[in-house]
Amino acid sequence: MSVPHRPPTNSLQSRRSPLLVFAGQSNRPLAQAICDNLGVPLGRSETVKFTNDNLIVHYEESLREGDVFIVQTFSTPVSDAIMELMLMIDAAKSASAGRVTAVIPYYSYARSDKKDSPRISIAGRLVADLLQEAGADRILTMTLHAPQVHGFFKVPVDHLSADLVLSEHFKKCVPDAHDGVVLAPDAGSIKRASQIARRLDSGLAMIDKERLSDTEVRPRALIGDVKGKTVFIVDDEISTAGSLVETVNIAREMGAKDVYVAVTHGVYTGPAIQRIAGLDVTQVASCNTVHVPESKIEGANGRLAVLDVAPLFANAIRNIHTGDSVSTLFS
Template identity: 45%
Template sequence: MHNRRMLVFCGNAHPALARAICDYLDLPLGNAAVKEFPDGELDVKIYDDVRGADTFVVQPTCHPVNKSLMELLLLMDCLKRASADRITAVLPYYGYARKDRKDEGRVPITAKLVANLLTTAGANRCLALDLHASQIQGFFDIPVDHLSASAVLARSFLDPKLPDLVVVSPDVGSVKLALPFAERLGADLAVVEKRRISPDQTEPGFLIGTVENKNVLMIDDIIATGGSVCAAAKLLRQHGARSVQVAATHPVLCGPAIARLSAAPIDRLVVTDTIPLQEAAKNLPVTVVSVAGLLGEAIKRIHYNESVSSLFH
């Protein structure tokens, strides 16, 4: 154990989550201000003495993505120049994570660029939750603690536990995310095979597994436009699913997502508070569970140099 002070700061992306994390840690939220000039430029001022402190900046890089990212970079640069001993970037949601490889010629690998920017701005460590591609950890040359919200989400389906439950992955790539749910809930696993019909559009192909007369729990990390999860829900109903519930870590919910989810045969949606839930989405049959305790416990263990590995699953 050491005598470094722990200080937690945040930008404007999700102060409610940062305050909830501080409540868990029994700490006041650090005193920082982020303001915007008339021309759109941002400015940051930290009012606490951070010299020699162990600092954590909680900032999901969600909508408005570029502004949220820039706020995070400026906050960390400010801490670095004020002689903070260590700076941990806490990213409940990592924007640009879906751009993790070159899938065609002459395109950037933006997830790698963001990792470089975070390190250059001053991050000594990164704490992330359900990265869209877990290999993004390898884009960093600093330690990355990658947590999963599966335990937090699964609790919503344990009490009461649904009978005849089947956990479904909406595509092959999400099987690794869905499998821990199936194991926790003692349920079978099924997979929807997804066909890509254009660079930005997919449709469900066929179902691997049986859902007839079953209660289905579909698992995904991100619901963005909602196209994949809504189309998969229709396919599952066509195959005789008794009910369809969806659990997702990051409720991005952009573009037509809310309209699609409203029209889809989905009985219940459970998401976390990694991203603030839009007001319009609150008319959906949605339950929000908090990851503040999970992130707060990870921050505490990092501060005291304790193992975080038991929180990974």
């Protein structure tokens, strides 16, 4: 008896474990963009908050033996986002998912990575423990504030970098970016700034800061030459934009010609938008790891730009699903 020939397929759904992508409520536009890049539909699920603030999560399709990816960024309200993600992980495991990967574009508790004050919690580690206890088999995230947070997890972690996206954005904005200077706002950002400077083939500078107290830091000196140069300020995130204002001001005082800012996470809390609107910069760009509403973009006097990292997350998810290397995405 002859066996009918079946042509090979490269479809992501041809594997024994189907690829399933779901999203919490914190950044559904990014989740949809990731699915568009993957060529798969965004999974159907529902989250309901009761009058007593309790949440319930319900998947509206089968997850049995599926390779499930849940996209949830830790943005305001952060506690709700974390609780919803844990419920989604637990529900997926209860529904017999083959593997569950928590896709956390912005892991906000990475800032709490050490015990630098008496009687406090290392919340970055605690949240990692909670996610693993909920049943996460793997973590996919981007630009942790402190790289050592990677070590808080006992499950595999794929830590993506936005350096390529930021570098390409600078090249697009400034054709002669190689004549500029990448400025690190503090010593903790020098490694990232150095990597972007190598991609741009540009100069490198750093601001040395003096810590006055647990909550107050003062710029002390600018190490490097920015006079007459286009300056590219890079960092992991912008929250209230207080540090950004100081960095831009000192760059201007030292003779910077134009100033561009690009960060991975645009959190923009408190007075951030008002500060950016009055800032002496050409542009402030952030990635869509955190959803930036149109009202904030309009409130910044046209200075805000949002960079798309959905293709990078989609490629990482594809490689994780097929068992290929994720690190090759940054070669």
